[in-house]
Amino acid sequence: MMGDCRGFHFLIWVASVLCFVCFCSCQFDPADNYLIDCGSRTNTTVGNRVFVADNSASKFLSTPQNVVANISESVTSSNDSQLYQTARIFTGSSKYTFSISGRGRHWIRLYFYPFVYQSYNMSRAKFSVSTNDHVLLSNFSVSSNVFKEFSVNVTSDSLDVIFSPSNNSFAFINALEVVSVPDQLITDDASSISPPGKYQGLVFQTFETVHRVNMGGPLVTPENDTLWRTWVPDQSFLVNRNLAKSVSNIPAVKYVQGGATKESAPNTVYGTATRMNSDDDPNANFNVTWEFDVDSGFQYLVRFHFCDIVSDGLNQLYFNVYIDSWIAVRDLDLSTYSTNTLAAAYYIDMVTVQTASSKLRISIGRSTLHDTYPDAILNGLEIMKMKNLQGSLGNSSSKKHVGVIVGVTIGVSVAALLAGILFMLCRKRRQLPQLGHSKAWIPVSINGGNSHTMGSKYSHGTTTSANSNSGYRFPFVAVQEATNNFDESWVIGIGGFGKVYKGELNDGTKVAVKRGNPRSQQGLAEFQTEIEMLSQFRHRHLVSLIGYCDEKNEMILIYEYMENGTLKGHLYGSGLPSLSWKQRLEICIGSARGLHYLHTGYAKAVIHRDVKSANILLDENFMAKVADFGLSKTGPEIDQTHVSTAVKGSFGYLDPEYFRRQQLTEKSDVYSFGVVLFEVLCARPVIDPTLPREMVNLAEWAMKWQNKGQLDQIIDPTLAGKIRPDSLRKFGETAEKCLADFGVDRPSMGDVLWNLEYALQLQEAVVHGDPDENSTNLIGELSPQIHNFSQVDTSVNAAAQSDVSAVDDISGVSMSRVFSQLVKSEGR
Template sequence: MVIMCFLKSKFHFWLLFALCLIKCSLEFDPDDNHLINCGSPTNASVGNRVFLGHSSVNSSIVLSTPHTIWANTSSNSIPFSFSSDLYKTAQIFTGSSNYTFSVSKHGRHWVRLHFFPFVYQNYNLSHAHFSVSALNFTLLRNFQSQEDIPVIKEFCLNITSDKFALIITPSSKSFAFLNALEVVSVPDELIPDSVKTIDPPGSSENLVHQALETVFRVNMGNVTVDPRNDTLSRQWIPDGSFLRSHNLVQFLSQPRTVNYTEGGTTKEIAPPSVYGTASKLNSELDPTLNVNLTWYFDVDPGFKYLVRFHFCDIISKSSGQLMFNVYINSWYAYKHLDLSRVTSNKLASPYYLDVLMRESHSNMLSVSVGTSSDASVYPNALLNGLEIIKLSNSRGFLDVDPESLKSRSKVKAGLIAGIAVGVVFVILILASAFFLVVRRRKRTQCDVYGNKVDGTPESGYQFSLAAIRKATDNFNESLVIGVGGFGKVYKGVFEDNREVAIKRGNSDSQQGLNEFRTEIEMLSHFRHRHLVALIGYCDEQNEMILIYEYMEKGTLKSHLYGSDNPSLSWKQRLEICIGSARGLHYLHTGSAKAVIHRDVKSANILLDENLMAKVADFGLSKAGPDIDKTHVTTAVKGSFGYLDPEYLIRQQLTEKSDVYSFGVVLFEVLCGRPVIDPSLPREMVNLVEWATKLQKKGEVEKIIDPNLADQIKVESLNKFLETAEKCLAECGLDRPTMGEVLWNLEYALQLQEDEAPSIESDDVSLQIDDARPLQTLPSTRQYSLESAGDIVDISMNTVFSQMRNGNLK
């Protein structure tokens, strides 16, 4: 009996020992694991982690503060029951203070700051203003925590010394507070030393000497993962609130299927509760549709972001059944991602992808997954998890720069003051004129790359007049490629053999300074594959010159009529319309406030050497209405024949005004004739009136460009006409968004490429099926910002204001 008990006891001992070894081998054990329950003398347990009260803190942690205030609350309403004890106490700092930690292992460490404000005696913690810094990085600046739920700020710093100091500095006449603090070692493999960029692709960014901040950590499948279910105590929030197309998604949960393999992705990268859930395309969708699942996230502009995608094929029954595209802001993050290939044909094996987005002026970042045109299986796409991590900027800030804060406060003050639009406009014009005069007085000679002759760097977008004269052979008239309201456009060639389009402002132009300033300032917030890029400018010697990328094939207009250019095929025309729609859609949705083009027409759609379309001429562009407004009231500007009648009558401008103009362009593309042609019989002078009249009579074959004979398939034509007709609705509210127009044009292209009978010359019965609704999505933001890698380097930004090949307003 004694022997049996001994053996049994011994068995239990070895079993327990084995389990401990397994646990240690599976879970990360940090070398540094400093957890502090600030303001409390007692410890607080959070899952299997213990946050030490100040009476338990040892000599490895030293707090230096001019005055110690330990605050507590008896409130039971803390909405985070998992760690509610952690947020019932706080350390209040009335002066500059610092925590100093002993560091056992050099390398990446998480610094997590916990905040939950409450009232203690005369201190209302929600009124605290303070900054936090470490290792010459500003982690928080003028921070104020007013949330009614606990907030955790997570930073990742590369500590290379045996001591680490965290400095807490209250703002003037204020104080600071902390509920809890963590300084914890990070697994070596978690953060890469460098990561590849996608804008432009191919280059890489070194992360070793940069501070990082976790902005979003999201679990797809719309399921929360709390820290107890993550080996690194991370919280993953559900993705449902970030989705913009709930009708396209299905949520999955199969955590038991996740298969971590040796040498592959580990649980430290993400736990099975993340890889085992997913958001995927709805299997009930039409498999012929080219759609994306898209998530939108609010981010601080002016920072680089590391974006980590988490994938795990928990839906396929065998290898090779899943391929899709991955996008960030419509850039390809991965084209034709085959999870079987990247995981060596191991089903349900986790895989993650790191990419870096460079600085953006937009406060919105979108990620998408969508069907791949190369997929030979049933179209599908999924995403399991996502992390968005901010990189410190060149000044060491992980918060908005002081200059940006000042700028925002000035804008807010201006808005509050309610300055009349006319007064603001006059002030801006006068300020711009003064700015240009001062700049001219201070101007020194620059070389072609915008560097002063004395070697002092100048703006990379500012070109010397001497360099421009040389590039255009002193503005040789033989190099003129277009004329517009602003002035002539010349083809130029710089010393590095770069071809450009140089638009020289006419001193007699009424547009002049307005258009010059609009294109440089307003459009400096955008750069996109389907917007003609502004390369630089020159404002020397009373010259106003804009320099753009050269578009070899000229305008869409010149390829439709009025020139000797070869006729475009129907497929080429569809692709050009799709590219133009992508550019306009990005303008309408790529920032917090839409940009309305106001002069959409075939002459302002330019084509590169591959006939890729790019929207141009933004001299008339205007910022769209505020969120609480439906329109912008402004004087009518644009081109005759393309103007939105609602805008023309009411002077109320919206994004739908661009949609109307684009509808006119669609008919121009189909019919291959000018919008207004006085040489034709009276009933044919106006393209839209003539085309829509014949369309309603069922005589569509009479309006189609003869060059397209026998090219167009019935289904494609029907979808195209249906889309154009909707764009031209009299009421703007009845028109689709540009996102919906784009969606339908891509569908029309797919119908054209499918095997179906094409239109015969004697086919006279192409009526639009009114019972078949225009296929739309609930809103523009619910449609992905394009299905290709379209957004390019947003460091200057752009669009072309050039008029080509005799294009006159």
């Protein structure tokens, strides 16, 4: 019996050893593991990893000239990381070439710490970093220690990491890693939030890790991660810490087949979480929200790490997950993802839409589908920027400018043009060739083939002001000159059509130059349509096309440059200066004029279909111009009431009647504009899932206060006490009418324009005895001659239609002339 027991214990011991050996053998062993301490004379040990001295690794380096810098020879470092003590400085394009043993996904990790060495101040360095196929950093500069991590799918037997100084600058690097990653780390199992469905192509995608966060837990260092990653705590990203609490149960974590592995995230991540702080309130209704800085103009892979360490049993926890205003996962039950195992580690991948903001919000909140206690958790989060169509992850400079946001807006907005108007153009201009299916890049002349020469500031050509004629066909040399030969440091945005450069013409006019990419899906047909349409639709409140270039097989469009960005950026979220009430009214009036022109200034109405604050741009004088005609469509025929079409638009601004019936009219724009009016008044997002349920939808929330006659309770706090009651009342009534359930009950854009002009007059009117105002602004009764508004509207429309092709616009019909006759009237 004793022998049997000893034999049994021996078998247990053997089994334990075998399990241990199996576990160890299952740990990931990278086929390629290059760790280089650049500029160092000796190897450097960091944790359990050895970075080899750069001199012994110089066999990888090809460079025309470089300088080895050591921080100890120049200044005393306050940074204790040994990898930041030395650097290599490159004065010309240089590259490290690595032999690849195992093709597939690799980390490329770059360490930067700018210090002064001899005549090199590394904080002034500007450079790009790229691989054989992809741009990782473009026009990059740093002012403090920075770590950059990229995930690249290597498909060849070698990998180049190339450092290219910008202009007369230089490049530098402190340390470099090229390390194999398990191919299973990124698979094609992601979902797209818009359009909803499966997202394909992640396997060959290049990513930059923007954020890697351990929710509810401590800092996880590379030594405690099987893939040498750093996970930072989430506290600094929480929008409202009082709504969240941290929980921990690391021993409970289970890695099950079909779920996450330790390569996905360590148990320190899955075993901690941030949870709704519901305080045992069964009626609690809020979201826990995190806000992250991102680069606008890119899509992001967002990986949610989940592990139910808070429930006592299966199917107890249901909650919603949001990305910005989108519902990423509704009524999430982690039990269904974990093969009915409690506390099983799992992750969900979601791909965002192309971001227009520099902020990305992630939220979790209660589900209303099940009658359960309000609760929600998130264990970990990774946000990875995806390369764009040009194979670039650029725009990673540490400096941000408003112009970048404007450029992205123009570049993305105008790239997809007036698709619906193409039908009208084909009918009116049948002599134009049908080029929609052509793949060739051939010159296209709009002005009868005549090429107008733009004078060079370096030549004796004819000097021409862009403002003198907006229809110029620019020679390629003039465009090169305007963009400093397409200087990459002048790139302000990247859209589906190509890159957008900030430029300056020889007469000093600032422009946004969009250079088509021959590989883009948006080709010659759109190029021609864009020129045709924007050269005809001229209005001071529509973003203007200045010219184009079709030489040398190029497709280049040149637009006016909008200095002050988007209306949305000045309302919330970007830290830009707040606008006064008068400025806001004038911007609304300008936007209404632009939309009124679209609706009435041509033989058939043009319906914008994407009216929102992000598509209203502001010039240097804060004059508003409507942009982004990518969803626009021609209106109904004279004998029709609507256009039947698929529903398109932006969430929160979409006309509910259009959504229900799929019947589009100009009144759909009016509804969207009504939402913008409340957005202008309240200075908050139109959809904000972080707020209590009754406040999430701005239009619904504002209408409740409007119906109670207490709209003043929800205005932007910066406007408190600065809006005259009559002006606010008229503004609120106008927005209310725009949001009528049925289009037939909504005013026309002409009516909206009149009422906004009147709200401005009421704001500037003088209350009797107020010494601070000019008495000449007094508003009184309506003059009998203009009491019939419909007659005035008709005259305005007739004036607008009398000369559609004119560059001048109907806003030349001055509303102030009419309002100079007003006395004590509420208007309409």
